[in-house]
Amino acid sequence: MIKPWKQDTIILHTQRLLRSYQYWTGETLLDVQGTPEAVAKALFYAPFVLVSHGIEPDPILNYGNQKALELWELTWEELTQMPSRKTAEPMVQEARNRLLAETEAKGFVRNYQGVRISSSRKRFLIQDVLIWNLLDEDNQRCGQAAVSSQYTFL
Template identity: 35%
Template sequence: MHRAEDPLFFTLLVESYRRIVGQEPPFLAPPLLAPEARPSASWLYAEAPVCVLAHNTAPDPHFIYANRCAQDLFGYTFDEITALPSRLSAEEPAWGERQRLLEQVAKNGFATGYSGVRIAKSGRRFRIEDGVLWQLKDRNGSLRGVAATFAKWRDV
């Protein structure tokens, strides 16, 4: 099964957020999730009006997930973005800031209120606002990656 709509990966995203952050994931909260909508891997991938991305634990992490909202914002298909090192979503001068954020996530399990400039495939720059990053840990506590979600962005 393609990770984009894999229910096990959806469960990892949701359960990790709940365990590590101690709250319901914002991408499942009203009004983002309409009362008639049923949270599922397919809904998060195809219909969620917020961006959700994740990268793996490699020394130079690559994206392993990006929902359609994130794909549209960054201008990549699923296959293109999942072949991309996640550091390339920011310009080189911002790599240090990005690394410090990831170190905070490694230390605390999550970070909230993140803002930063990112770059689309086209070269368009946009600023993410009020993002949340969290560790993707399975039920056994094994680290599988880091995920991010944000609902606000603007071109810069």
């Protein structure tokens, strides 16, 4: 299997992630220069957890960097076929849905924290999370992403 960050669709998605983050926050998610592929590789191996999902009725994860794959204990193939709601336990779905709706309305939300669950049922608290709307090349909403560098296993 080709490395995720070498795939044309992921290289394009990486550009959307970075551009949308800067659009909403005025900040740079990752200070990296180089070819689009080099930037995609740097983001994939960045020292923070980064995930995103699309805009399907039950949104499917469409990106997770190496830290995210390790945290949720998933392969790329497993992660990118999973509804994003499955990253959290059923009892916190209502709060998660409110957060995503707030993000959709405001563009981004800072300082979120919540309990998530890995594929082997390990629970962990993600902290200092920033969630933002992803925009395509026409500035149309095409998903949401979340980044965090703080998490604690419970």
